Amino acid sequence: MNWVETLIAWAVSLQALEQILLQRRLHDGDPWQTTWMSGPLFSATQWLRFFVAIACLVYSWLPAFLILFLTTYLVSVRYRGTFNGGSDTVTLHVLGAVIVAQAFPQFKSEAQFYIVLFVALSYFVAGLAKLLTPVWRDGSALTQFLLFSNAAFPNRFTESVRRNPNRVRKWAWFVTLWECLFPIGLLLPSTMGVFLSVGVLFHLLNFYFFGLNRFFWAWLAAYPAFFGMISQRF
Amino acid sequence: MPVLTPPRLRWHSLFINPEGNLYHASCNALEQLIFDPNDPEARQIIHRTVRHFLLTHRRLEARGAYQFKISLVQLHDDKAVEEDVLTGEGDL
Numbered sequence: 001m002n003w004v005e006t007l008i009a010w011a012v013s014l015q016a017l018e019q020i021l022l023q024r025r026l027h028d029g030d031p032w033q034t035t036w037m038s039g040p041l042f043s044a045t046q047w048l049r050f051f052v053a054i055a056c057l058v059y060s061w062l063p064a065f066l067i068l069f070l071t072t073y074l075v076s077v078r079y080r081g082t083f084n085g086g087s088d089t090v091t092l093h094v095l096g097a098v099i100v101a102q103a104f105p106q107f108k109s110e111a112q113f114y115i116v117l118f119v120a121l122s123y124f125v126a127g128l129a130k131l132l133t134p135v136w137r138d139g140s141a142l143t144q145f146l147l148f149s150n151a152a153f154p155n156r157f158t159e160s161v162r163r164n165p166n167r168v169r170k171w172a173w174f175v176t177l178w179e180c181l182f183p184i185g186l187l188l189p190s191t192m193g194v195f196l197s198v199g200v201l202f203h204l205l206n207f208y209f210f211g212l213n214r215f216f217w218a219w220l221a222a223y224p225a226f227f228g229m230i231s232q233r234f
Numbered sequence: 235m236p237v238l239t240p241p242r243l244r245w246h247s248l249f250i251n252p253e254g255n256l257y258h259a260s261c262n263a264l265e266q267l268i269f270d271p272n273d274p275e276a277r278q279i280i281h282r283t284v285r286h287f288l289l290t291h292r293r294l295e296a297r298g299a300y301q302f303k304i305s306l307v308q309l310h311d312d313k314a315v316e317e318d319v320l321t322g323e324g325d326l
Contacts, residue, residue: 014249014250017250018250018251018252018255019252021250021252022252022253022255022256025252025253025290026286030282031260031263031278031279031280031281031282031283031286032279079259079262080262080263080266081262081265082262083255083258083259084255084258084259085258207247207248211247211251211254211255213247213248213249213250213251213254213255214251214255216248
């Protein structure tokens with residue numbers, strides 16, 4: 001769990017830094033300033049979140065992770081939902097498991113398995129949803145996502161992919177099958193290295209095509225739990 | 235009329251991408267508007283977010299009055315069905 005703690009603290013420090021920089025760039029007032037947490041109070045919580053996360057990189061301390069969990073949750077409350085979708089959800093779940101492992105060391109393995117199960121199910125459910133959706137099976141959903149990308153659009157790779165629907169369809173099927181088959185890594189630990197390697201590439205590409213930087217660090221923080229589980233079984 | 239796109243990704247965007255993620259956050263207010271077009275707080279959030287993007291976009295140099303429209307485009311059998319969600323105006 002030590003690597004999980006370090007990487008999730010790193011992910012949270014980046015998230016806090018993003019919020020701090022965003023507050024400084026909102027020239028004409030914060031769009032969310034009408035909600036109950038705004039302005040100086042929100043900035044103060046993010047500075048606290050940032051420094052506590054940095055401290056957690058070198059020293060693991062239960063109260064610090066409790067602060068990270070609370071300040072991360074408060075961000076979602078302020079923005080009336082997750083600031084960045086699934087990455088915020090993964091962050092909270094990993095922090096929760098870290099807190100349980102720290103507060104109750106006798107349940108460290110269970111907390112680690114919770115992270116493993118959560119990640120595996122998140123991939124499987126996403127893959128199953130794609131498998132059951134016609135627009136994902138024929139590749140048109142991925143084409144549309146690329147068309148309305150939140151990243152630098154258009155770029156030459158995006159244009160190349162969109163002009164080749166067969167390639168897009170293969171990519172869509174590859175992602176769908178990888179997600180659906182991911183839980184197999186829990187039954188065959190020798191294959192988990194391959195699944196996780198594809199996962200790293202998957203999240204990197206999500207960043208490149210869609211600008212989803214937070215997903216990369218949040219899921220990466222959960223991956224060491226798989227190696228911990230594998231080492232315990234062998 | 236210039237096409238406003240999200241901020242260009244740089245290598246450091248992998249670590250921090252505040253403006254890009256602001257787009258994601260604004261979806262919370264957009265979702266609320268789809269369910270309740272008269273939600274005053276959600277409308278105000280979108281108005282302010284649009285204004286922020288117009289003020290900070292690198293291609294947009296002009297200042298003055300502006301109008302905007304946010305539409306929900308749904309695809310049905312390869313046909314796009316557009317429904318206006320919010321219209322607004324302001325002054326930069």
